[in-house]
Amino acid sequence: MNEKELAELSGGVESLGFRPLYRQVRDRLIRRLVDGVWAPGEPLPSEIQLAAELGVSQGTVRKALDAMAAENLVVRRQGRGTFVARHDEERIMFQFFKLVGDDGQRTFPQSKVLALSLARANAAERAALKLAKDTRVIRIRRLRSIKGAPVIVENIALPEPMFPGLAAMEPPNNLYGLYAMRFGVTVASTREQLKAVAVCEADAEALGATPGVPALKIDRLALSLERQPVEWRVSVCLTEKLHYLSELR
Amino acid sequence: MNEKELAELSGGVESLGFRPLYRQVRDRLIRRLVDGVWAPGEPLPSEIQLAAELGVSQGTVRKALDAMAAENLVVRRQGRGTFVARHDEERIMFQFFKLVGDDGQRTFPQSKVLALSLARANAAERAALKLAKDTRVIRIRRLRSIKGAPVIVENIALPEPMFPGLAAMEPPNNLYGLYAMRFGVTVASTREQLKAVAVCEADAEALGATPGVPALKIDRLALSLERQPVEWRVSVCLTEKLHYLSELR
DNA sequence: TAGTGGTCTAGACCACCGA
DNA sequence: CGGTGGTCTAGACCACTAA
Structure with a gap:
């Protein structure tokens, strides 16, 4: 039964000509x-x-x-x-949520939606999510707190065609679970770019912090199983009592 | 030849009672x-x-x-x-050096040693490197530049017994290569904790930056093949034109 | 006890490399 | 061409789980 079928699917780069x-x-x-x-x-x-x-x-x-x-x-x-694999909080926490308390404790934050809107994608969103012109995006801005203390403010952009009707829903705490359960979209991997920035006025107000304070900016692009961009998320985090944990081998 | 030898070696947690x-x-x-x-x-x-x-x-x-x-x-x-596996710059770059230019370019930085000393480990060093009291450590402070622009200042602590004579040497650009070649110590994995901080006076002076500017602080512990702490390194990075890249799957 | 994934073996053949 | 790692198969047995 050794037929080398000519299936063509997503995946890594192949040497083209041999497919185990x-x-x-x-x-x-x-x-x-x-x-x-x-x-x-x-x-x-x-x-x-x-x-x-x-x-x-x-x-x-x-x-x-x-x-x-x-x-x-x-x-x-x-x-x-x-x-x-399930996308429950536990899995997300260890797989994609890298913020850990300085005492070593991992706590999944509570989220409060500050704004939710539907609009044509701007240039940055089109570039990040690889969208065609005039595609609509869902924008969510939310504040996340750990043990009652606001620590993260984040702006999320989603391609509307991939998540029809989401704009009219009440976004839950765990968005990736929602993507999987309601829209059949699995977040399989992410690419995060981290920088240190000074908190801007708007974010400072949301966080109840002083403008200009140092914060960790996490620019995350989430990819589906087929390696298509699914979500673009920029988080600004106060890291006084937290850190981002990265284990390299 | 299926003898279940009772070899006992380093590695992950085993169910104790069965060792493939x-x-x-x-x-x-x-x-x-x-x-x-x-x-x-x-x-x-x-x-x-x-x-x-x-x-x-x-x-x-x-x-x-x-x-x-x-x-x-x-x-x-x-x-x-x-x-x-070799610990040449190329490998280090992709395995442990996660700072990337915003244009996507990876450039291995040049390093200039600012200070090198030998002393008894202080409490923080003993805790990080799991050292016995009175163990001596080698301390290196260096400035790292990319394309001539200083972007990282870092403080390194090494257990002296593990690197005898290193204190008298001229540290090369790629330290991990030196550890492997001259001391038979292989850095197999690292654990990094990232925070956003305001640059302190001393670091600002070394970097030629304004004190108080936001910077990325990377607290890294490097482990050997046997999972013993090998190096403790705290880097302060200016991330205006750089970011820390983290890919999660 | 039946069914699952996990280990181990033995052997055939394939893709790739260098002399 | 010979030697290397890579794939694929078939079958035996082991460890673990649930009924």
């Missing part, structure tokens, strides 16, 4: 995730079932699933099965 | 790296040779080497062999 079978299997399974064949938290079929269905050996399916587990797309549990 | 063979193989190979059996850049024996020598199958050696490649300890090249 397990890579093709991975891509086909990711396609099913994108299509919502299995909901987050649900178990996939067992390795043996998938192998039989796809006409490859169990070892090849295993290698594909291992790769997906390394990408945090599925969770494997010995004796139980392989499950579609 | 490939894990044991990995640990034995890491032990050899630590002992300097193969120098950085040198090829390891082929999978088949290692398998024969260690009395396991080629597949098991492969799994161990794959794990080590994922940890950036070795580099595998199809058709050539498996090589001990």
